[in-house]
Amino acid sequence: MTGLQESWKRAEAHLLRAHESAGLPVVADFHDYLDNNELELAADVLADFGDDRDGLPQAFWEALAYAYENMELGHKAKRRRFRMYEAEHGFVEARLRLTATEDGGRSHPIFTDYRPDWNIGNRTHSGELELNGAPITLEDALSIPPGGTGLVRLHPLWREGWTEVQTGAEIAMHEGSRVVGNAVVLRVKLPRQR
Numbered sequence: 620m621t622g623l624q625e626s627w628k629r630a631e632a633h634l635l636r637a638h639e640s641a642g643l644p645v646v647a648d649f650h651d652y653l654d655n656n657e658l659e660l661a662a663d664v665l666a667d668f669g670d671d672r673d674g675l676p677q678a679f680w681e682a683l684a685y686a687y688e689n690m691e692l693g694h695k696a697k698r699r700r701f702r703m704y705e706a707e708h709g710f711v712e713a714r715l716r717l718t719a720t721e722d723g724g725r726s727h728p729i730f731t732d733y734r735p736d737w738n739i740g741n742r743t744h745s746g747e748l749e750l751n752g753a754p755i756t757l758e759d760a761l762s763i764p765p766g767g768t769g770l771v772r773l774h775p776l777w778r779e780g781w782t783e784v785q786t787g788a789e790i791a792m793h794e795g796s797r798v799v800g801n802a803v804v805l806r807v808k809l810p811r812q813r
Contacts, residue, residue: 719766
């Protein structure tokens, strides 16, 4: 058996583990793709299924990430690793519009795992503006260019600072003190404080 065949077998095993760990019913096309050695398509079916549902276990996302990694699809694996994080820590979903370069925005597009700070209305004890970090995943594109718009998920590094953020809120995205985008919150799914 060649290295590629072994990698493919490992990917198939991870896909079956993902399917099993979610307790899924038969997902349309999943087994057909698997039987025809269309592993990326089988993984995409599971990923799409998972993206439409809340509450899937970390083991589902972990197995899916490993499958993508075995297929050398790192960009897809990275998004599934964020889904693992979301299973425990939650997320904030928003529609983001980047400021155009000519209006003082970035000169380059952003990608999944971009790590800006956010003005969500928090202040320090002395009343100064407090920015809160939250890396993002891009949900409907591989990149967003300056002046562009896209659906994103924010992954707050300090969840307690985000407890007042609500659906419909407008929040500013910062690089240092410079505003480089604005977002409208569509959904907040953060666990309650312990």
